Amino acid sequence: MSFKDLQLNKPLLRAIAEAGYDNPTLVQEKTIPFVLENKDIICSAQTGTGKTAAFALPILQQLFDKQDAPKKGKKIRALIVSPTRELAAQIHENFKTYGKNTNLTSTVIFGGTSIEPQKDVLKKGIDILIATPGRLLDLHKQDCINLDYVETLVLDEADLMLDMGFIDDVKKIERLCPEGKQILLFSATMPFKVEQLANTILKTPERVEVTPTSSAAINVSQVLYYVPKRNKIELCLHLLRNTIKGNILIFRRTKFGVDKLEQTLLKNGYKVDTIHGDKAQNLRQEALNKFKNGYVNILIATDVAARGIDINELDAVVNFDLPNIPETYVHRIGRTGRAGNFGSSYSLCSVDEKSYVKSIEQLINIQIPVEENHPYPLDPKAKPIIHKSKKTGSKHKKGRKSEASKKKKKRWY
Template sequence: MTFENLNLIEPILKALKTEGYTTPTPIQEKSIPLILQRRDILGCAQTGTGKTAAFSIPILQLLSENGGQQERGTRKIKALILTPTRELALQIADSLTSYGKHTGLKHTVVFGGVPQRPQTDALRAGIDILVATPGRLLDLMAQKYVHLSQIEMFVLDEADRMLDMGFINDVKKVLKVLPEKKQTLFFSATMAPEIKKLADTILVNPAQVEVTPVSSTAHTIKQAVYYVKKGDKKDLLIHLLKDGAIDRALVFTRTKHGADRVARDVSKAGVQAEAIHGNKSQNARVRALNNFKNSQTRVLVATDIAARGIDVDDLSHVINYELPNEPETYVHRIGRTGRAGASGVALSFCDGEETSYLVSIQKLISKSVPVIDNHPYPMTAKDFAEAANAAKQQKKGGGGGRRPSGGGGGRPAGGPRNGGGNSQGNRSGAPRSENRSRNSFARSN
């Protein structure tokens, strides 16, 4: 199967050829023909599967065929793509630029955290496609800069993250002003009951497209876990980064403060590092991401929400400095490497208080994550017991955050043995990733 087999118009095929793409991913192969048939879509696909192209390519084609190339100033917004984060919005806009360069269609992107004047200027000039985050979109609608009465196609992207971030009411406000007759494309990485309920309210006889369930991780990603005391995580990370096989590493923390702290610690150790999270200005976030993509920065430390939309070719390593308390988030995190059939490495640090998180992760992905215990900072059985007891006491006292079911303070399979290990270890614990083939097309989230 090639893009030529999907009945795409020549301007789009020409753009894809320029980008060096020939083979669609499964989500693209399944979705594009259905969207071109003007079907509503309920799509479930995890990160790295190429769903941005799965909806942006057919949108460009349908609008081109509908005569969407009016004169500047007379264009009406015909397609709205709603997405939860600025990074994702920018990524989608980049995709529309790449694939639509020969169509004559115009688009712009609007999001908060930056002055609105350049965005309103673009809107006044006239556009065919609008990519937006909910907050800024509602602001511009209230100011009469955005009119959605002519919408023919609506995309709700990353619906699960929309709910996680508390945007559900904003989404409903947007839905109220959209025309009743339109084509709706609904994409989510997970399909929890509340997501399905939302989809049922806005889709009409949708075609369902699902690839790679969220519970699975790409077989090309080599996973490993290090048992390490919380206070030793910094030193272990710096130790691993001495390995030249780690070309670039995306490091995940749970909090914004933690991301800043880890980036400072790594930088002090002589490794170029920057943090990216919601408290950073938009310019700072874009600069940090560009530096990472261009390999000027070797380590990017991110929170989960800020990481949505990070699309970096040939990312060799993802490191979970702190395990997520939601197992699905683990799948999303490590999906930033090993994309589109390439190999990658996902390393996780687990302290005594995080063992229940690891148990839940292994239950979700239906496999045990291999343990590396021959490293300089291993947890002994005594360390493990002390941490477990502390967590138990904290829980009794009413403290502590939300923890998933399964596992407590006990040692999960593969956990530290009595005495732990004390050798220098085997470098990063997994082989260096290989370069991704450009023929496998998955630039989207």
């Protein structure tokens, strides 16, 4: 099937061809016709399957067909809500790429940057708004955003949005838009919370499922190293020296862990940068640009920051800390091996993470090969250390009362 078969108009087809795409991906093939028929959609597709274009193209087409010369400036007619700033910025890039031969305008707003320039752009009027929930509601409160004319609402990465605690914001945003709008909900995984949200706000939606959400990327070779927690950094350095080459994305669970590993790698002469939630937006963007342009070849990130990072030339993913949510593992390793390329993933597992491996393997339905030939093996009998609090109490062996007197006493209650 080609994009022409999807009934897209000439300006869009020209932009798609100029961007170098010939044929739609599966998610685009299934989703675009439903969107053009004005149906609500619930779509489970992982990042890297081309889902942004699956909603960007038909939205541009619908708005293009219904353009009228507005007397009082443009109104927001499509609203895309995204959980992270990186993802929002990337969606905006997509809209600019595909909409460049139309006179439709779009902008992106998110927190962590100055609010005034965003107000100025909104004042002039735009057709398409891409936003993170917090900043969107902020600007709405200040009367800078009017959602009364929204025809299509897109909730992207809904599972992450709910994980980040945005459920009330999402419901509020949905209520601020008009009754008869079309809603497109995209989610990489379909936990109960997402299903529940879909049931409350969507009207008889069409379901689109692309690859079961549990399938790990086919083009990614996976390998597991069992290692004592205290030796993880040494093993990581050993692998970087001998095994892992190219552009590498390393995942850690906490911001503190990200910073600590960065310091160690810098001391060892590696070109590294980091992305996590505490970093200002411009620094996060700068780190990403440095990585994309080859100034650094190692990027260390937390999960929240890494969703929506689109890096084409990624050779390897390292799970320095294993995630406790198995779907997160699938997302992480799906960052490499994209667009037909091959990638590798390396996971370092300490004793207390063994249970995570079990649930990951159940989800992806394969056993991850274990590499035992490395300098820091884990003792197979090692058990996780359970920290018990020291008992505090009277330093005298017995309390006030003797055991005998305690037994004799008949309590009145």
